Amino acid sequence: xxxxxxxxxxxxxxxxxxxxxRHLILPEVGVEGQLKLKQAKVLMVGTGGLGAPLGMxxxxxxxxxxxxxDFDVVDHTNLHRQIIHGTKDVGRKKIDSAADTMRDINPxxxxxxxxxxxxxxxxxxxxxxxxxVVDGTDNFPTRYLINxxxxxxxxxxxxxxxxxxxxxxxxxxxxxxxxxxCLYPEPPPPGLVPSCAEGGVLGVLPGxxxxxxxxxxxKLILGQGTTLVGRLLLYDAxxxxxxxLKLRKAPECPVCGNNRTITKLIDxxxxxxxxxxxxxxxxxxxxxxxVTELKEMLDRGDKFTLIDVREPYEYQIARxxxxxxxxxxxxxxxxxxxxxxxxxxLHCKMGGRSAKAIGILKExxxxxxxxxxxGITAWSEKVDPTVPKY
Amino acid sequence: MAKIxxxxxxxxxxxxxxxxxxAGATIGEALGALTTQHADLRKQLYNDxxxxxxxxxxxxxxxxxxxLAKDATPVADTDIISIVPSIAGGRYGD
Numbered sequence: 345x346x347x348x349x350x351x352x353x354x355x356x357x358x359x360x361x362x363x364x365x366r367h368l369i370l371p372e373v374g375v376e377g378q379l380k381l382k383q384a385k386v387l388m389v390g391t392g393g394l395g396a397p398l399g400m401x402x403x404x405x406x407x408x409x410x411x412x413x414d415f416d417v418v419d420h421t422n423l424h425r426q427i428i429h430g431t432k433d434v435g436r437k438k439i440d441s442a443a444d445t446m447r448d449i450n451p452x453x454x455x456x457x458x459x460x461x462x463x464x465x466x467x468x469x470x471x472x473x474x475x476x477v478v479d480g481t482d483n484f485p486t487r488y489l490i491n492x493x494x495x496x497x498x499x500x501x502x503x504x505x506x507x508x509x510x511x512x513x514x515x516x517x518x519x520x521x522x523x524x525x526c527l528y529p530e531p532p533p534p535g536l537v538p539s540c541a542e543g544g545v546l547g548v549l550p551g552x553x554x555x556x557x558x559x560x561x562x563k564l565i566l567g568q569g570t571t572l573v574g575r576l577l578l579y580d581a582x583x584x585x586x587x588x589l590k591l592r593k594a595p596e597c598p599v600c601g602n603n604r605t606i607t608k609l610i611d612x613x614x615x616x617x618x619x620x621x622x623x624x625x626x627x628x629x630x631x632x633x634x635v636t637e638l639k640e641m642l643d644r645g646d647k648f649t650l651i652d653v654r655e656p657y658e659y660q661i662a663r664x665x666x667x668x669x670x671x672x673x674x675x676x677x678x679x680x681x682x683x684x685x686x687x688x689x690l691h692c693k694m695g696g697r698s699a700k701a702i703g704i705l706k707e708x709x710x711x712x713x714x715x716x717x718x719g720i721t722a723w724s725e726k727v728d729p730t731v732p733k734y
Numbered sequence: 735m736a737k738i739x740x741x742x743x744x745x746x747x748x749x750x751x752x753x754x755x756x757a758g759a760t761i762g763e764a765l766g767a768l769t770t771q772h773a774d775l776r777k778q779l780y781n782d783x784x785x786x787x788x789x790x791x792x793x794x795x796x797x798x799x800x801x802l803a804k805d806a807t808p809v810a811d812t813d814i815i816s817i818v819p820s821i822a823g824g825r826y827g828d
Binding site: 393394481482483484487505506507508509510512527528529530531532545550576578583587588589590591592594673676 | 752818
């Protein structure tokens with residue numbers, strides 16, 4: 345980051361001297377460090393759980409230009425952790441709500457809204473104008489996309505991810521440092537690792553991990569201290585333990601190793617084996633029915649068994665009348681309860697776990713199997729709105 | 735007996751235990767003992783060819799076994815083995 349004394353960014357106003365006074369009296373920051381922050385350009389991808397503390401602290405710290413990438417809308421299930429958004433913001437675009445909060449904290453910061461899903465087509469254009477990328481996304485395709493784009497553009501990627509009570513943080517794609525693919529060459533196949541929506545997450549967890557990411561971004565800008573480059577920090581909130589593991593640059597890494605096979609951005613949804621959420625919904629696959637068909641079957645009194653493969657605590661929140669609860673993980677040991685001689689219709693929250701259950705039952709020799717597309721969420725949306733969504 | 739730390743996403747396959755004590759002179763033997771005790775874990779950790787899945791890393795203390803002797807890495811009784819799968823904090827697959 346070159347310093348140009350002729351630009352206004354190279355000085356602090358009287359208001360800024362006051363605002364940042366506790367930074368200015370820190371020898372590790374001082375006026376010089378604060379000016380580095382003022383001239384820094386950071387891109388935050390995601391304004392959710394990780395993005396909430398990130399955006400608030402990066403704005404408060406006086407990062408001169410912050411880009412926000414998000415296309416989502418605030419809903420009630422976000423509020424227990426995404427503290428950049430308030431109850432009044434439900435239904436608003438996250439990017440607008442986040443920008444309002446950040447502007448309130450620090451009106452000096454230039455905010456750039458990128459109201460899009462980051463994709464292989466736009467990633468270079470969005471990222472190229474920033475010094476640092478902070479990954480606050482929630483899915484594997486976007487994480488691999490951000491990683492590859494950062495490696496190819498030579499931008500540090502401050503990484504954090506969370507699950508239930510556990511978090512991971514590090515910095516990828518610095519000069520000579522490891523990248524995400526050095527750590528994990530490939531993503532898990534869909535469904536093998538449960539997601540937050542399925543597994544839940546402690547509300548304060550993304551707060552801690554997002555603040556670790558914010559700390560590392562600020563240190564990278566200041567050039568101070570020892571960063572997480574080359575170290576994977578693991579945090580366990582339940583036992584309040586931090587551990588760190590060594591993270592090495594893999595010589596065989598396809599994007600940053602010795603023989604690079606990835607030299608441009610690829611199709612990350614295909615790479616991760618998941619449907620592109622931006623694509624129009626496909627027609628129901630063979631062996632799938634819509635919730636409206638399920639309703640008709642129930643109303644007609646068709647003979648079949650409806651099996652709910654969610655967890656008991658989900659069943660307590662919402663259920664489809666007449667469904668028999670057998671959690672996905674219990675299916676292999678409860679086969680005796682499941683008849684082979686009748687039609688079985690399986691559902692879960694969104695349709696993913698019931699598809700897995702059908703895979704297990706097929707392996708066990710069952711044939712008369714149907715999956716309910718969209719699960720109880722679709723049931724609540726299209727059939728019975730009194731069934732709570734969660 | 736070495737201690738294997740089980741990450742949250744895999745605890746459903748170890749009867750909710752967050753750590754398991756196993757006997758074994760190498761990482762391969764220790765993981766073998768683990769997946770014998772908890773058979774459902776095998777499919778999570780290994781692919782059809784019996785190789786560790788590429789989104790699951792195994793560490794002996796703080797070192798990635800890929801940079802030690804992989805499955806043949808010797809394990810002492812005081813060692814801690816960590817299984818660290820990738821997590822995205824996401825919404826896919828539900």
